Amino acid sequence: MEPITLxxxxxxxxxxxxxxxxxxxxxxxxxxxxxxxDLRFKAESLQHGGAFKARGACNAVFALSDDEALRGxxxxxxxxxxxxxxxxxxxxxxxxxxxxxxxxxxxxxAAVRAYGxxxxxxxxxxxxxERAALEAQERYGARLVHPYDDPLVMAGQGTLALxxxxxxxxxxxxxxPVSGGGLLAGVLTAIKAIRPEVQVIxxxxxxxxxxxxxLASGKNEVxxxxxxxxxxxxAAVGKLTLPVLTRWLDDLxxxxxxxxxAATRTISAEARLVAEYSGAVPLAAVMxxxxxxxxxxxxxxxxxxxxxxxxxxxxxxxxxx
Amino acid sequence: MEPITLxxxxxxxxxxxxxxxxxxxxxxxxxxxxxxxDLRFKAESLQHGGAFKARGACNAVFALSDDEALRGxxxxxxxxxxxxxxxxxxxxxxxxxxxxxxxxxxxxxAAVRAYGxxxxxxxxxxxxxERAALEAQERYGARLVHPYDDPLVMAGQGTLALxxxxxxxxxxxxxxPVSGGGLLAGVLTAIKAIRPEVQVIxxxxxxxxxxxxxLASGKNEVxxxxxxxxxxxxAAVGKLTLPVLTRWLDDLxxxxxxxxxAATRTISAEARLVAEYSGAVPLAAVMxxxxxxxxxxxxxxxxxxxxxxxxxxxxxxxxxx
Numbered sequence: 001m002e003p004i005t006l007x008x009x010x011x012x013x014x015x016x017x018x019x020x021x022x023x024x025x026x027x028x029x030x031x032x033x034x035x036x037x038d039l040r041f042k043a044e045s046l047q048h049g050g051a052f053k054a055r056g057a058c059n060a061v062f063a064l065s066d067d068e069a070l071r072g073x074x075x076x077x078x079x080x081x082x083x084x085x086x087x088x089x090x091x092x093x094x095x096x097x098x099x100x101x102x103x104x105x106x107x108x109x110a111a112v113r114a115y116g117x118x119x120x121x122x123x124x125x126x127x128x129x130e131r132a133a134l135e136a137q138e139r140y141g142a143r144l145v146h147p148y149d150d151p152l153v154m155a156g157q158g159t160l161a162l163x164x165x166x167x168x169x170x171x172x173x174x175x176x177p178v179s180g181g182g183l184l185a186g187v188l189t190a191i192k193a194i195r196p197e198v199q200v201i202x203x204x205x206x207x208x209x210x211x212x213x214x215l216a217s218g219k220n221e222v223x224x225x226x227x228x229x230x231x232x233x234x235a236a237v238g239k240l241t242l243p244v245l246t247r248w249l250d251d252l253x254x255x256x257x258x259x260x261x262a263a264t265r266t267i268s269a270e271a272r273l274v275a276e277y278s279g280a281v282p283l284a285a286v287m288x289x290x291x292x293x294x295x296x297x298x299x300x301x302x303x304x305x306x307x308x309x310x311x312x313x314x315x316x317x318x319x320x321x
Numbered sequence: 322m323e324p325i326t327l328x329x330x331x332x333x334x335x336x337x338x339x340x341x342x343x344x345x346x347x348x349x350x351x352x353x354x355x356x357x358x359d360l361r362f363k364a365e366s367l368q369h370g371g372a373f374k375a376r377g378a379c380n381a382v383f384a385l386s387d388d389e390a391l392r393g394x395x396x397x398x399x400x401x402x403x404x405x406x407x408x409x410x411x412x413x414x415x416x417x418x419x420x421x422x423x424x425x426x427x428x429x430x431a432a433v434r435a436y437g438x439x440x441x442x443x444x445x446x447x448x449x450x451e452r453a454a455l456e457a458q459e460r461y462g463a464r465l466v467h468p469y470d471d472p473l474v475m476a477g478q479g480t481l482a483l484x485x486x487x488x489x490x491x492x493x494x495x496x497x498p499v500s501g502g503g504l505l506a507g508v509l510t511a512i513k514a515i516r517p518e519v520q521v522i523x524x525x526x527x528x529x530x531x532x533x534x535x536l537a538s539g540k541n542e543v544x545x546x547x548x549x550x551x552x553x554x555x556a557a558v559g560k561l562t563l564p565v566l567t568r569w570l571d572d573l574x575x576x577x578x579x580x581x582x583a584a585t586r587t588i589s590a591e592a593r594l595v596a597e598y599s600g601a602v603p604l605a606a607v608m609x610x611x612x613x614x615x616x617x618x619x620x621x622x623x624x625x626x627x628x629x630x631x632x633x634x635x636x637x638x639x640x641x642x
Contacts, residue, residue: 024345026367029408030435045593046347087350114351272366272626274593305593 002247003240006193008155009186013162016058019091023047023160025167025299028271035290038297040171041271042164045279045305049111051232052157052183052303053084053147059156060145061088069094071141076129078104079232080304081147082119083111090115097136099129107308148182149238158186164299165195173298175282178202178211178252179233181241183303188248202245202252203285205230205260211237212252215245229260232278232304253285253292260284267302276307323568324561327514329476330507334483337379340412344368344481346488346620352591356611359618361492362592363485366600366626370432372553373478373504373624374405374468380477381466382409390415392462397450399425400553401625402468403440404432411436418457420450428629469503470559479507485620486516494619496603499523499532499573500554502562504624509569523566523573524606526551526581532558533573536566550581553599553625574606574613581605588623597628 026041044052061073072095075085082098089096098112101124112119120136122128136142146153160183165171174191178184184202191198204211207228213221214237226234237245255263263280266287267273275283282300286293347362365373382394393416396406403419410417419433422445433440441457443449457463467474481504486492495512497505505523512519525532528549534542535558547555558566576584584601587608588594596604603621607614 021348024367027342027369029369033435046345048348048350050593114354268595272371272595274589274595 002189002244003151004155004158004186004189006190008151009158009162009190012055012059012152012155013159015062016055016156016159019058019062019088020054021047022163025164026271026273031266031270035286035293037286037293037295039286040168040299041267041273042160042299042301043273044160045273045275045302049080049084049087050304050306051080051084052160052301053080054087055159056153056156056182057081057084057088057145058091060150060152061085061092061094063152064143068143071143072096073145074099074133074136074142075145075147076133077147078108079147080306082108083115085145086112086115086117090117095140095142097133097140097142099132099136101129105308107306111306148180148235149240150182151240154182154186154189154241156186157183158190160301161187161190165191165198168297168299171198171297171299173199173201173293173296174301175201175203175285175298176301177230177233177278177281177303178204178237178245179208179278180235181211181237181245183301184249185241185244187301188244192248199250200248201250201285203281204252204254205233205281206254206256208233209254211245212254214242215249215252218246229257230278230281232276233281253288255281255284255288259287263287264307273302274305274307275302276304279303279305323510323565324472325476325479325507325510327511329472330479330483330511333376333380333473333476334480336383337376337477337480340379340383340409341375342368343484346485347592347594349592352587356607356614358607358614358616360607361489361620362588362594363481363620363622364594365481366594366596366623370401370404370408371625371627372401372405373481373622374401375408376480377474377477377503378402378405378409378466379412381471381473382406382413382415384473385464389464392464393417394466395420395454395457395463396466396468397454398468399429400468401627403429404436406466407433407436407438411438416461416463418454418461418463420453420457422450426629428627432627469501469556470561471503472561475503475507475510475562477507478504479511481622482508482511486512486519489618489620492519492618492620494520494522494614494617495622496522496524496606496619497622498551498554498599498602498624499525499558499566500529500599501556502532502558502566504622505570506562506565508622509565513569520571521569522571522606524602525573525575526554526602527575527577529554530575532566533575535563536570536573539567550578551599551602553597554602574609576602576605576609580608584608585628594623595626595628596623597625600624600626
């Protein structure tokens, strides 16, 4: 029994259409020539909030009955999902409780506040986060919107696959970053129902290889470290998502940190897109095994563009000509 | 007598459609909220070659008769136009002669070579460039494709305005960077013919204010310095373009260097687009006089994304969380 079907993804697409952007598929001729395949970037970095997370969050929020909606939604993500849920709830005009560790990055906190929502700060432990989220559920009756192990969220994320195959019918390969697996499960559900011959390949940091190990062992493995540059890919693969991956996934490619860094630079220089490290992981997979992709028509999901530029802010240190 | 008409722009749009990309208009909700207007970026940074120049170059190249085309095209631009012409000529399979100073930036040289064209290097003076270009014209019968003072180039650049008003019928203001004025003249020709009530505003660096002075004096003034960060905007306004600007332009806003730098950073952080300094000048104009734009629906042309990141390469120096 699959957690979601193509029909769920199609329903999500209709539901969220007024609230998310149909992002472009960006071609890059010189990079395609260099890597000997036709590469196009699905630029979810340009999505509202700078990540695909707007899709799943809007689907979960706008699927609520008016009665459920009155009691609001809650999550305890510290990443792009938090800001996406804040935005979706604000658009519907309902309460939203976003639990974040008090040491979350100022950029992530600011992203939630940009939608007029004040995060509920807690200690930076899983227990503290879950306790604070449970409190909002019990006190207000708010619905928990999990960042990936939620059928409505998975279906929402899968809507980007409908756009990709509509924009590029000749596509034969899609590469998707994997963390909790919500995006990947949604994409697999849509593509394997409509175009089963299109290969769907997961890209995962070698330093966050729990999905690779889970697929090998057949059960949910947990990460052994949490320090990959790709901070959006540090979560463990989900209970609901793993069976979908196990059934449909064609391949998984592990990538090294240096390749993620190089791919991030390449996307900005060659495709002029700001990708966060997690969003550059699919290109890193192509750079890792170019022979695997030679001659193919490859769609790469740039999952987000919220790059903490740190000391290296674009436009700040021009080289004098 | 206008150098081009709306019909020329429409003809160009049909001619170049197979060769250029219909770039997206990217919304940015938090930035719009902060600046109290509805801002959308026409992302020509995502165009093939990373700049709107692909449009004019393709229009000029594909308008040639087969007989003319055989003899090739020549230009002596050292900027985005050079690479755009190399790409257009390569697509048509005709000779192209690109004269560049031997001290041109390695990035600009590489952009031309990426399309399989070896630049003709010359001394870095205007005389040397023009002499080398004239030699190609005389020896091969190649047609000179000027970067802006050419009706086919102007009409090609104007095609982006057709896309903007088609994608966003409610738009009431367009802000365009000005250098030679080819893009601005093309945009004015299209918009003032179709939607004369839409305001078209030029944005120009205060350190390259020859267009502002030319509009004031009524004749072609020349730049007094060539050191604005916005290296794409250092050329003098053209002989053919100035009359179009004089007739139709609604306003011109001069911007300071620090504002250009801040706008470049803001576009990357808030809209996740890599803009070159020249491409950030329209946002700099809004940041300079926000009251001028309050409550309006403003399309900003991000003219290009070929930012020389110098010592500051995206993805290279992440701040340790």
